Amino acid sequence: MESKTEQPLEQEKEVKGPGRLSRMFLTLYDVYKFIARFFKEGFLPPYELKELFRQCYEIGYRSALLISTTGFITGIVFTKQSRPSLSEFGATSWLPSLVGIALLRTLAPLLTGLIAAGKVGSSIGAELGSMRVTEQIDAMEVSATNPFKFLVSTRVLAATITIPILTFYTAMVGMCGALLNVSLSENTSAKAFFQSSLEQITFLDFTASTIKAILFGFTIGVVGCYQGYNSSKGTEGVGKAANSAVVIAMFLIFIEEVVSVQFFSLFRT
Template sequence: MESKEKTPALIEEVKPPGRFAQVFLTLYDVYQFIALFFKEGFFPPYEFKELWRQCYDIGYRSALLISTTGFITGIVFTKQSRPSLAEFGATSWLPSLVGIALLRTLAPLLTGLIAAGKVGSSIGAELGSMRVTEQIDAMEVSATNPFKFLVTTRVLAATITIPILTFYTAMIGMLGALLNVAMFEDTSAKAFFQSSLESITFLDFTASTVKAILFGFTIGIVGCYKGYNSSKGTEGVGKAANAAVVTAMFLIFIEEVISVQFFSLFRS
């Protein structure tokens, strides 16, 4: 009888990482993605033309929706705040209340959430479709840096544009509040804006700017990360766009809570 030799298995089956380990692997990938952004973003060559195009594209995409939402928010917030102040005979404080609320919280948060839904999903879907159709691979073959051209410009554009849109939202919201006040009270536009701006401090402008920058960076980096690393064809493109919106909104709320606690230390 012929003896059959048993050869030992030289290659063991590698088990996939568990959910707990997968979380840390994802965090490490995100860390590498962000580190690569700072490396590519601050060293030449610079893509100024593409950066300008992305800034215009992000502002144009969000301008109409932000204008409508900001104007309605100013009207509704003023209308809802008037009865509470009237109970204490403090309706004269309404312009100050609206100005502080819009600049400190409502304008950055509204702009961030709208941009996360409008811009974040667009970035995720656009880069995701480029990934699954191998356009990004083609750019690498043609000696073009796809990360610098696609990711860096979009993240920088979102970081620059969102603060501008934030103050634009605050201005539109103040116009809506002025319209509501003018309908119910005998207050001129000059008196309204003078009263609302008197209570706003430099710290309020600083806090609003810092939050808007954080929100813009979060929207850009999340949308680019989800889209740049998407897979599974058209299904992956849809998942990348959806994940970009949900993740960006979740992180914006967390950043809002942390920033409020941080800047409240300087107000106490």
């Protein structure tokens, strides 16, 4: 008999006691059902638009400062480290395009994904976990409200929408950092720098970066929500949910990065 709430009961989980491998497959199946439920319910009315916008704002607001700082510093450091190698070949004029491509293709999506996994993923995991153990999710269930739609769908969608925006913001801030570094060592105008950076960026770079960022955002949202929504064992469970949300999301982001680099390289000549 299937539970109406899909709430795992700790006692049930413990006593069934399948082996480690079976448990892993059971968890994967559970995650698959969770994602399937998101696609089944997330796009159907009634829409929780107010909560969706609130989550988008929260995710952007929570990560903005850290992303700005990290992006800016990355731009400076990357430019500084790349200059000597390029100088050896007398190719310092390639620096803006190198930085632009590196930032857009990999650094910005990866940095944004990792920072958001830490800031946003942990926050979602802890918030939903705490709501689970204090029975707030059950309270939504019994008041005839679908908590999955209100809590999970909105957060996953918000992360999927916001992370790509933050990615391009990171790239832009990183470029500003690079410009600062370049300006300190040579006489280059901002217009010339950005022109030089952008002329090497292709539509494929832009598309690949967007797709990766969407994937990272979706991963952060799903992992955070899954861990929080299914947490148990009181405060210990909340801590575990927050921690797992970060660790698993970061691990998956690296795997997605490797796979997507391989995939998009097929389209590059």
